[in-house]
Amino acid sequence: MSSRLLSFSHMRLTRVTLFVIALIIGSGFYLLVRRQLDELEPRTFQATEESMVDAAHIFAALVEGDILDDQFNPERFRTAFNSTEERSFEAKIYNHLKNSVGMGVYITDIEGKVVFDSDSGKREGDDFSSKRDVVLTLRGEYGARSSRDNEKDPTSSILYVGALIGSLEQPWGVLTAYKPQSDVLPIVRRREFEIWSGTWLIGGGILFLVLAVFIWQYRPISRLTDYARAIEQGKRPIMPKLGAGREVNTLAHALESMREALEGRQYAEQYVRTLTHEMKSPLAAIQGAAELLCEDMPIEDRRRFLSNIHAESVRAERLLNRLLELSALEGKSRLESTDIFDFRETVSRAVDQAKPMAELAGVQLEFTPTNLPLMVLGDAFILRAAVTNLLENAIDFSPRGETVDITLSYQNEQHTLQIQDRGPGIPDYAQAKIFERFFSLRHLKAGRKGTGLGLTLVKEAVELHQGSINLTSSDSTGTLATLNLPEATA
16 A cells, blocks of 8 residues: 555656646746747837838938939839839848848828829829828928738738938928838748747757656656565565666665565564464374373274374474475575476476375376477476475365376466366365465365465465466366466577
């Protein structure tokens, strides 16, 4: 439970932290981009307006010279502008290609009437006396305005800049240079695209770097959490590879040392309790029989009590031996030395070792090996002990005259050993406890309970080899033990 809470808290903390960092970075970049974009269009139009002021005053000076010489001829200006529109050129202004003139002029007299318009005379004759570029310029102020040709279209705005023709005391009129803002908008849009692209690139790179750092830092912690959860579930996980980070590896080694220390302490306490409890029964039986032997009794009773003493001493010895075997397995978190060997030979030797016991019990062993080599990585001695325990279990619970079937097979990169007996099967209440330490059922022939350590030993041995063990049973077919081991890879 604690490891699941740790994992959940870790995942939640990681996600919240990543979200907060992403929010801060995103908000910062958004504010920066908005500030740049808010200033981009006004700054661009400001630069355009500045050049239009120069152009308007240059044109006004030319017109003023013609007027002073009484040579002002609007048609001469019209011809010049028409020729300008017909000129063919390509001007590469940074990334913007310009191939046509976008600026025009119109001239108004002192009354504000348009006397010349470079745009094919479209405005000539109109009264512009109320326009800001005309009114303000005639007052000696800076006259400029921005108006839409189409009020519904924001891109139809045109920028007008006026320049006085003549002196302020004796003005002749106003020359206004105008330029559609749409002529400048491609530059603005391209710059906006560059700003957004650069921001996304930089922001994405920073977020990717932050994510990579979090993964690099938190993935080892996640693996340690899974490792702790596996320990909590009673498994034998291998310490995960955590990379080259010094701090997280120090934490991992500290966790491993703590696990070994706690397991050692709990292991000793548990075995002292269980050994004391399990040894009480045979010792009590031996003590009782020994006390009775001190009294006078018939020879048959004396032999029966001596037989009981012998049986209980054998049981105690078997219990101690199994405890020693099990403690040797449970004290290992991994196999110290491993070899690649053929599992068929291991099973065959275990079957040969169990045959005398089967003959005494009146049970026949039918071994059906496979022709394929079953190569396994591990400890052959430990696996043979596990297989032997399974065979002894099957023999103990098989009625006299029945057969125990032993088969080997290979499927989906797994080696499978199946041992089928014809006994009474495992009761429903015992299914969940069958692999628990010191839990046992009464043997069919002996009428006594076993040590309750055989199947626990099998489970420990199989898990050390990264395999699995499963027992299924029914009243009609007996019990089927299925042991799976992974195929050894080169």
